[in-house]
Amino acid sequence: MSCNDSMGQSGSDRLDLSAGTRHFDASTTGWLLGEAIRHLNTGDDEGSLAYQRVIEILAERKDAMETAAQLSFRAAPGDVPLRWNLLYLIGAFAGSNAADFLVRTAMEPLPERQRVGCEGPRDLELLVRTMAVESLQYVARRHAEAADHVLKLVGSNLERPVLIEAVKAAKELGLADKVRGILKAEDHWMLDIRTARTEEVVVEAERKEGGEVGFRAPKMAADHTAPSTCHCRKEN
Secondary structure (H helix, E strand, O other), X not given: OOOOOOOOOOOOOOOOOOOOOOOOXXXXXXXXXXXXXXXXXXXXXXXXXXXXXXXXXXXHOOOHHHHHHHHHHHXXXXXXXXXXXXXXXXXXHOOHHHHHHHHXXXXXXXXXXXXXXXXXXXXXXXXXXXXXXXXXXXXHHHOHHHHHHHHHHHOOOOOHHHHHHHHHHHHHOOOHHHHHHHOOHHHHHHHHOOOOOHHHHOOOXXXXXXXXXXXXXXXXXXXXXXXXXXXXXXXX
């Protein structure tokens, strides 16, 4: 992806499920995962309700976690949106059996930083690592036995951005005291990071010229059957 990548004809960077590589057709559970991703990215009330229903079904299927992991492994190395979506779903439906997979994903080495360009493989892979941490946090909220895996991340040799996310996740789980005992003293400032409310940070801009600048999620490949990422967490 480069600075000049354009969005679709509709002005959105979402991609509808269309003909191409059929990632979700091998099994019923695979199909359910595809449906969950599709509804996750519809952005309307009907899609939100359908998403919740599919997540409830996936949570009852014994092979859901294994199938999601296999789809992630089979995804093309640069297919960040598909892997991101699968990690998101795992955070929504999986049990504590997902913890090892999420830890391994978060700990995977990042590509070397590129010296040119505004966004490269390292930046995109960082989205995958941080999503793995967030999903582990949501799994640990439902299954307390997975919380130790969050602490395992804090004590690992993680890239600094991923470590910060792990510390934030552990703090949200009420593990700040344990984190303080694991972190190096010079990294204790990470425990002071908090999520600010919108009203705390929105200010009136002094300059009025120029267009709106916003964040755009990773663009999906044209031959893909899964939509791109959605930034709203839906609780299971």
